[in-house]
Amino acid sequence: MSEAEVEAATLGALAEAEANCTRCPLYRDATQVVPGEGHRQARMMVVGEQPGDKEDLAGRPFVGPAGRLFDQTLAEAGIPRDQIFVTNAVKHFKFEPRGKRRLHRSPNAGEIDRCKWWLGQELKLVAPAVLVAMGATALRSLLGRPVSISSLRGKTGRIEDGIPMIATIHPSWLLRIRDSAARETERQLFLADLRRAWRLAG
Ligand code: URA
Numbered sequence: 001m002s003e004a005e006v007e008a009a010t011l012g013a014l015a016e017a018e019a020n021c022t023r024c025p026l027y028r029d030a031t032q033v034v035p036g037e038g039h040r041q042a043r044m045m046v047v048g049e050q051p052g053d054k055e056d057l058a059g060r061p062f063v064g065p066a067g068r069l070f071d072q073t074l075a076e077a078g079i080p081r082d083q084i085f086v087t088n089a090v091k092h093f094k095f096e097p098r099g100k101r102r103l104h105r106s107p108n109a110g111e112i113d114r115c116k117w118w119l120g121q122e123l124k125l126v127a128p129a130v131l132v133a134m135g136a137t138a139l140r141s142l143l144g145r146p147v148s149i150s151s152l153r154g155k156t157g158r159i160e161d162g163i164p165m166i167a168t169i170h171p172s173w174l175l176r177i178r179d180s181a182a183r184e185t186e187r188q189l190f191l192a193d194l195r196r197a198w199r200l201a202g
Contacts, residue, residue: 007121011040014121018091024114026092026107031056036087036122043201045085045128047119047138049170053102056093061086066172070134073171073187077194085126089141090115112141123163130200131163132193135170153193156200164200168193 008014015035021027034051037060054064062070074081089112095102107115119141133139133149140146142159152167159165168190177183 008125011035011122011125014118014125018118021091021118023117024092024111026090026094026111029095030092032059033091034059034061034088034093035091035118036085037061038081038085038087038126039083040085040126042083042085042126043129044079044083044132044197045087045123045126045130046132046134047142048086048088048134049137049172050088050090050107051093052104052172053093053095056095056102061088065175066170069171069174069187073191073194077191077198079194079198085122085128087119087122089119089137091118107137109140109146112137113144116141116144123161128163129202130197131159131165132197133165133167135173138170139167153189166193166197166200 006017008017018033018035021033027033034055048062051061052064052066055061055067061067071081090107093102094105094107094111096105131142133142136146136149139149139152142165144160149167149169157165157167169186171190174183174187174190177186
């Protein structure tokens with residue numbers, strides 16, 4: 001077992017161990033690891049896909065365009081971000097250089113599965129009452145197999161150790177919907193999913 005695989009006793013120690021992660025090749029090109037952040041005894045944990053360009057530079061999850069939409073929706077749902085724990089299924093940014101830009105690439109099944117070690121430790125340390133999986137990558141990580149969001153939408157699923165889980169869309173998907181009426185309809189469904197999770201969190 002390498003140093004980066006020793007179980008951490010605190011979120012701070014976990015973030016330090018994550019910074020040394022070489023479990024998959026994504027650490028090589030990313031600026032830094034982006035650990036989960038938030039309340040250490042949060043009753044609700046929200047899981048996204050992976051850090052984007054802004055998150056990779058800031059070292060914090062959900063601080064870019066998708067993060068702004070996420071924050072607005074949380075505020076509308078009356079959920080204080082500092083009362084929840086926000087993390088990603090994959091902790092390093094995967095991208096393809098294109099001129100001066102870095103274009104997002106989706107993590108593959110192997111990368112998601114390798115990174116699940118860290119998500120598992122966050123789950124043990126925070127021990128949330130409810131999970132929110134935002135998007136297919138988060139869902140695959142939490143369930144350990146590919147499952148469509150539509151097959152779980154509106155239901156309360158459970159991960160292996162019994163924690164209730166709400167499956168919803170990823171906010172970056174909302175940003176890609178061109179038609180503003182359609183985007184608002186989908187955003188309302190996202191808002192309803194967050195509200196439901198917050199109610200379940202008690
Ligand atoms: N998208 C994610 O899935 N996570 C982030 O931290 C930012 C954008």
